[in-house]
Amino acid sequence: MMGPSGRKKPRVATFIPRARQLARGPLSADGASPVTVSTSQEILAGTSANGVASFPNSALYQTARIFNGPSSYTFPIQKQGRHFVRLYFFPFVYQSYDLSLAKFTVSTQDVLLLNDFQQPDKTAPLLKEYSLNIARDQLVISFKPSNGIAFINAIEVVSVPDDLIGDTAQMDNPMQQYRGLTTPPLETVYRVNMGGPKVTPDNDTLSRTWVTDQSYLLNPDVTKKVAYGKKITYKKGGATDLTAPDIVYGTATELAATNTSNALFNMTWQFDVDASFSYLIRFHFCDIVSKALNQLYFNAYVGAFSAQSNIDLSSQSENQLAAPVYLDVVLSSNDASSKLSISIGPTTLNNALPDGILNGLEVMKMSTGGSAFTVGSGGGNKNLGVILGSVLGAVGLLIIGLVFILICCRRKKTLEKQHSKTWMPFSINGLTSLSTGSRTSYGTTLTSGLNGSYGYRFAFNVLQEATNNFDENWVIGVGGFGKVYKGVLRDETKVAVKRGNPKSQQGLNERQQLTEKSDVYSFGVVLLEVLCARPVIDPTLPREMVNLAEWGMKWQKRGELQQIVDQRISGTIRPDSLRKFGETVEKCLADYGVERPSMGDVLWNLEYVLQLQDADSTVSGCKQHEPDNRPPIPSSERVRRPREHQCYNGRSWSFE
Structure with a gap:
């Protein structure tokens, strides 16, 4: 085993590496053929020990080999299998060579390790460690400068147990x-x-x-x-x-x-x-x-x-x-x-x-298929340049052809556009957006002229294929209207697919418009956000806490909603006010739309919550009676309250 003086051999109880080779200075390997270097020209460089003394394995960084052209190291492999390959880098200035400016590519016969690599931190050494399954009798590590020079301080190749990485x-x-x-x-x-x-x-x-x-x-x-x-x-x-x-x-x-x-x-x-x-x-x-x-x-x-x-x-x-x-x-x-x-x-x-x-x-x-572990800035791979040039040329020709076709068809589309509408107008809050559709390989694209946003329609069998036939293992969320599935289209586009629950009576498929009860559910979620001061979905939390609506309703049904109130306000909320607030949220988040209150009911409930919060517990009677000058609310939208007369903050209210 060769290494810098003072470095201990590893403490190994059950495994002794068949080969441990460290390339620096004079090249050799214990019990094997010498490590060889192939280069047209090399410069042996060194720096003072003071500059690297504070770093582990400081002796490895005191010397470096500088290459002006393509060069390689060849390591004999005694036993094929998995090996650690460690590359040591520390840029320093040697004569006219500033190693911090070096940019180069490092590869083996089978994989590109570094592409257009340049030391990111000029003041500290860098160790790059790879675990390679070597199926050859020799490992060749090649260096190719991208801007004039490449360098390496040390290379370590050591065999490891075959079962260190299982299959x-x-x-x-x-x-x-x-x-x-x-x-x-x-x-x-x-x-x-x-x-x-x-x-x-x-x-x-x-x-x-x-x-x-x-x-x-x-x-x-x-x-x-x-x-x-x-x-x-x-x-x-x-x-x-x-x-x-x-x-x-x-x-x-x-x-x-x-x-x-x-x-x-x-x-x-x-x-x-x-x-x-x-x-x-x-x-x-x-x-x-x-x-x-x-x-x-x-x-x-x-x-x-x-x-x-x-x-x-x-x-x-x-x-x-x-x-x-x-x-x-x-x-x-x-x-x-x-x-x-x-x-x-x-x-x-x-x-x-x-x-x-x-x-x-x-x-x-x-890394798969020999691809690089790092993405470079370009210029270091001629084959890649040829491939990119060919691809870009083909794309350019395709674009020219498409432009020609579009110009030829423009007049025909203009004449037909005014006579055809693929879909019914899409109504949002009473505003109608004229929509036009275009066919794709997956379905029909719906383009909204109201706000420039896009929606899509797909055939049901396409969604079945994308979600693995609505596989329960692909469920990524559950809402009041149904489950949300992860989906992957044929062009590798990732989508979220919500499969509606027909009993919910919600959404576009019912009345060709978004319903008020949809807004009520969303508003209930917002109320929980305000109360708990946390996002609706937080994947960093335990699974049962990820979905705020589900988590909040668990505590509400236990009668312990106060446990999840934002700590900054938890001490200021009156229990009766919080209790009514929780009841309001629970009704908003009912599973089925027919069970949810109207937005008018929600508003009156929240006003009642505010009155409970503002109530002065020291007032035993109504010291002031101010008439309610607001316009009457239809009885169907009034909040059901106890029939007794109640007084809050000096104002008298009667609830039916």
């Missing part, structure tokens, strides 16, 4: 098993030790680095750090000390329900990622907090999706405490965003304590 994982959306993980190249984006210190390569079984979680934790007030001073128990078939070191499984961040007034909170970490890629996310768990078996149950979430519900570490570790396990989840690029949220939250199982832990987390970017 299957859980996929969130749709909920199914993902197969084929042994094939795609992976790039380590984050490796985090929850609740514990930073783990350096000297203290990791495979020379990995684990950072602390504090900079990613969104709500530290609902968490606490825990540490386990005893021995970790590794069970056959579960995680090993190669999956993660003892120090990762021996520490954790735990949900501290006792630190909050409401135990229904998640602890959430947020990471910046490239939304154009899919990700393999590995959760590391080890129950180091329970005093007995079957006491710890919780849920895990990736973004807005459930990774696994009701996790029972006792059963997964074969009824052994402090026995590590891990959970692999694949997040598709279709569902990824630039902010990746990882959450642990309490379960809703009966008699389960509000608790949850996470010991470690790994986030790995997935």
